[in-house]
Amino acid sequence: MIPLSLPNIAGKEWEYVKQCLDSGWISSAGSFVDRFEVEFAKYLEVEGAISVVNGTSALHIALQLLGVEKNDLVIMPNVTFVASANAISYIGASPLLIDIDQHSWQMDLDLLESFLLTDCKLDSSNTLVHMKTSRKISALMIVHVQGNICDMDRLLAICNEYKLPVLEDAAEALGTKYKGQNAGTLGDIGCFSFNGNKIMSTGGGGMIVSQNSEHIKRAKHLTTTAKRDSLTYFHDEVGYNYRLVNVLAALGVAQLEQLDSFLDSKIDTARFYRDNLKGIGDIGFQLVQDGVESNEWLFTITTSSMQDLLDYLNANGVMSRPFWIPMNQLPMYSDNIYVNKSDISARIHSTALSIPCSTNILQSDLEKVISTIKSFYER
Ligand SMILES: Cc1ncc(COP(=O)(O)O)c(C=O)c1O
The missing domain is CATH 3.90.1150.10 (Aspartate Aminotransferase, domain 1)
Structure with missing residues (x-):
């Protein structure tokens, strides 16, 4: 059987993982985590990157960084892997689904624009409201389905007009470029997956990237149990144990070298x-x-x-x-x-x-x- 899309372990994976095993640094601290984040951000030419356990957790955190709350609506395309919608549900918000364009299979921007024009309004505090349900629409998650990407200039202009922060689910689009700029770095936050079927893999893993250093700082905080400092056990909010372990970050560094x-x-x-x-x-x-x-x-x-x-x-x-x-x-x-x-x-x-x-x-x-x-x- 010719497989569909397998991981390709052809570089320094063994060498770097062995360094973790030999040194005992196999868990959530270790130099490969920092190295993976720094090198990933450099590759994408983005301000910062925070590694996490998978792409789904990256989306879950990113939505919180953008202020999505329980009962909100989040706009997203109707065709994607289910994780995009699930991440919205984890917060208690609801995916608001937009059909796709028949040629590119990305979100149909004509439909999006006419829906925003006829069914939604910005209230006096510049909050976008879906008129029929009176629910707040707090973000738009664009998914770069199959590594392709929509007309991002147009999408960003629409979102700017309607005051919608943009989350890019770039899980499938690592290395895709729009007018020379990397997918995942065009909106407010981008998320990637290193699942086994992705273009590069850490077995399981993900990354949150942003040009906004405040988002990066807060992503690190939320993904590492919201611990105030490394010595004491003072956690200042409900955080998550979503960090990528050093062994998998070692795989990530080796895979990135071959991207x-x-x-x-x-x-x-x-x-x-x-x-x-x-x-x-x-x-x-x-x-x-x-x-x-x-x-x-x-x-x-x-x-x-x-x-x-x-x-x-x-x-x-x-x-x-x-x-x-x-x-x-x-x-x-x-x-x-x-x-x-x-x-x-x-x-x-x-x-x-x-x-x-x-x-x-x-x-x-x-x-x-x-x-x-x-x-x-x-x-
Ligand atoms: C579009 C999309 N979003 C999110 C994910 C979730 O990533 P993960 O499997 O790493 O949680 C995937 C793939 O798995 C995906 O294809």
């Missing part, structure tokens, strides 16, 4: 697939807009024969997976506000499937993927 080559591989794979799958059956691709350099995290195609092709590939040694189920189709979010005209989310979900694109995939495997897909359409 450029991982990105090259993903981009080469995507180019190869686009060139070789174009014109086969009714296969279509996600649109990457001008000014966007996608990291091409998880190569995904569309076809009206999605379920049959998925079954055929999995039965013939090529791992394939369907796209995220839209949030409005999950039981816990089915009653949430879902802004849409023709439910593009459902259409993309019923036609999209991802195909193998590990950063160490062999050329012979890429060719097998192509020939297997061709043989499906030639049957």
Whole structure:
């Protein structure tokens, strides 16, 4: 079976982890944690970065940094991995779902803008209120789905007009650039995931980044049990034990050293697939807009024969997976506000499937993927 997207352990992972084991610094303190945060921030050209146990906890903290509270609404796209919505729910707030654009599969900004114009208003204290429910909308979480990114200039202008802080769920978009600037550094706060299927992995892990040093300071405080100083056990608020341990940060440092080559591989794979799958059956691709350099995290195609092709590939040694189920189709979010005209989310979900694109995939495997897909359409 050609796997979908595996971690690629090809650098100094063993060496750095051994340093942790030899020194005994395996837990929540140690030099690799600081090093990972400093080098990650440097790579992204952002003021600061705080490492955490996973991408979900990064989002959970980031929402609190932006002032999201119980009963608030947080705007987000309807298609993403469930963690984006869950992080909002952990606070007792509710995801307000916006349908996606049929070409880029990112949040539909036309829909967002008309919804804000007709259904919401800024009150006298500049708080955005959803008129029908009288609930406060306290933030917008944009998700860079599959490593692609929407028209961020337009999104940031809309959010500025409606006084909405912007959280970027960049879990899938490490290395993606918008007009030369790194995804995750365009809004108020960005969050990343180093889960096993991501472009670089620490097994499990995440990162919070921001250009705002106050957010960074508070992120460190909240993720380390809100302890006032390192000696005494005085905690000044309810904090979280979300810090990344040194052994995993060591993996992160080693993976980050290889990130450029991982990105090259993903981009080469995507180019190869686009060139070789174009014109086969009714296969279509996600649109990457001008000014966007996608990291091409998880190569995904569309076809009206999605379920049959998925079954055929999995039965013939090529791992394939369907796209995220839209949030409005999950039981816990089915009653949430879902802004849409023709439910593009459902259409993309019923036609999209991802195909193998590990950063160490062999050329012979890429060719097998192509020939297997061709043989499906030639049957
Ligand atoms: C868009 C998105 N958000 C959040 C997450 C959550 O990250 P983690 O699995 O590290 O908690 C993921 C992936 O796992 C993701 O794809």
